[in-house]
Amino acid sequence: MTRPLSVGVAGLGTVGGGVLRLLRENADLIAARAGRPITVTAISARDRTRDRGENLSALRWYDDPLALADDPHIDVVAELIGGSEDPARALVLRALLAGRHVVTANKALLALHGGELAAASEAGGAVLAYEAAVAGGIPAIKTIREGLAANRISRIAGILNGTCNYILTTMRERGREFAEVLADAQKLGYAEADPAFDIDGIDAAHKLAILAALAFGQPVNFADVHVEGIRAISALDQSFARELGYRIKLLGIARQTPAGVQTRVHPCMVPENAPLARVDGVYNAVVVEGDFAGRIMLEGRGAGAGPTASAVVADLIDIARGRATPVWGSTTHLAEAPALPMSAYTGAYYLRLMVVDRPGVIADVTCALRDAGVSLESMLQHGRSPGETVPIVLVTHETRESQMRAALDRIERLDSVLERPSLIRIELG
């Protein structure tokens, strides 16, 4: 077992560069833990001439990443190109079918084409490993797939996108509006120039779909993840959250119920003493509830060159050691429970309205809620400003989403309700 593990790296962006640096800096330690050296022997990247701080002159270079799949001297392809479609998809499929193992950080690819990839892995007898696809440096995949493998998992909840958590944390700490904080985050490099993937919840939903498939032993089902982002969160909501003892977090939540599986990504009001509420800034966290292990929480850096490289190389070490697991953690699907629609969701809600302060407004709103069968736990209104626009906040008891939506439709049509209401689900963390 002393023959080095030969790796072909596709993509030399932030993550690819981090992987090269990690393999070089910790080479001795990695060889001891892997039982043999792990060596990059081939590369495919767009620009061959850019200085990446690594001496790459001795490596085989390919302009076409697909060529890595055909290189007989490569044991593992590290797909670090990204994107759910070609060339990443074609490269991974071709490498697996050729019997070459694949390590990837590509959550979109896994979430959208996980079934096809698993079939290719099985057909080619090759490992497909993807620790880096979810929660960066936190070994969330390994924990669920192996560490908690004996458990029937009932629920996963996670802060899966560091950009959103950074923005929400900064809004809360500084009392600033979403758009300003986003602009600053872009300047600091914490948010992309096109931030939609992050702030609209899509990135978190990709990761949640992967975690749910692993946890519940079902095919990946990204299409049925309910997704809402954080654009609508205002400084006012942050301020009311504080007053009510909550923190606003974008959570990805997957639950196994007797009726089916529910997967959703949306902003949540989390009680401020819940462990997930304390996870701030760019940190990620994943809570897993198992029937024997109980509740486990993992916390750490969810992105960045170092943490992502740590996860990629952990997968390479597993492969070097011959530690293999089926792509979705089990030999057969454990179940194929139906996906529950969001209308079947039940929970408590925070509802903020901007209303004209005049007699009868509260009655109109509360009648709409009562008629839809929604019961109120509390209401907040500060001071009085007759004729002016004022915020009122209502917190409901457990309610079915379909009832809440019915009430909201009617409330939105009231003359005295001026802006789009802010509706945030309350989640225990």
Added chain:
Amino acid sequence: MTRPLSVGVAGLGTVGGGVLRLLRENADLIAARAGRPITVTAISARDRTRDRGENLSALRWYDDPLALADDPHIDVVAELIGGSEDPARALVLRALLAGRHVVTANKALLALHGGELAAASEAGGAVLAYEAAVAGGIPAIKTIREGLAANRISRIAGILNGTCNYILTTMRERGREFAEVLADAQKLGYAEADPAFDIDGIDAAHKLAILAALAFGQPVNFADVHVEGIRAISALDQSFARELGYRIKLLGIARQTPAGVQTRVHPCMVPENAPLARVDGVYNAVVVEGDFAGRIMLEGRGAGAGPTASAVVADLIDIARGRATPVWGSTTHLAEAPALPMSAYTGAYYLRLMVVDRPGVIADVTCALRDAGVSLESMLQHGRSPGETVPIVLVTHETRESQMRAALDRIERLDSVLERPSLIRIELG
């Protein structure tokens, strides 16, 4: 790979019973994740007739646990007897040398005889797995050994004993004294009839020695772990901790420094906003700092039948899948750095004295500190009670332990200092 994995269980106490129940209740799920059924075929336990809620009549029973090591129909021995010496030690050695894999929850055995066990594992070509030995249901071993395998780990800090954490949490929340809370914990089953192993820090030190060996790639070195327990913590210290913004936790800490490895278990003042400070009650937590992954924290239940069984069966699933790792995570020792003595420790200290409130006392104390080169950050004294005994609290800047000890020797000899001073190290969590 459809032949069942045949397991012999030694010891049917709380953990052994939990393992049998888990293997039965989640049999289908475990078989899918393991790639084949996992079946208990033989047992050794003291009392064959006790009703354990399981139908064990079809199994082979052995009065002598060592017989499990010789049973050719057993693939894996689950050693759940406990204790660092025979029969547990003899059973594990004999099974490994006979080429039978071993799964154990036995931290004392690992901490005291880890080198010998690793040699037997290598000689017999058999896996020795011990996820359940540290932090119960939290996959801390797998996370360090595999999930963070690419990282140079600089530090581990953990709440590794649920009994101590429960006692300290309850003292803080209820304002009660150690002895009362311990007595209640014993009634509730959270503390043993003979609690010394837990409350004197020995159990946490066993676990820390295991984590340090794995993290730093060095031979297990329990003898050099500095160990202090929680008996001396008083309600008064808890109250001052609160006032100063700290929480008192029994931490196990292992650090890799250029001069060597420092391992210590002792009560700490942890800033109340540090993640470890929030881990209360019977929960355990482990923080790992890696050079690429950054800081990872894992939190969950550290003991009990369910969590421990979850860890034992996770190891069985690894073995069923053929996922193997050398006992201490690497093929060769990464280093053998010297163990640093506690006298070389440097940090800030909380020092509480009970003094007679009379002129000159503070001067005597602060002169002793000054002469030893200890510099003060703050001092707390509430009100005045001339001639009475009053507490004073001093918080130091970073100080070498040897200097602090020299100052303390002199302070303890002062006439006006009445009780044994309380010295608690401040740790950032």
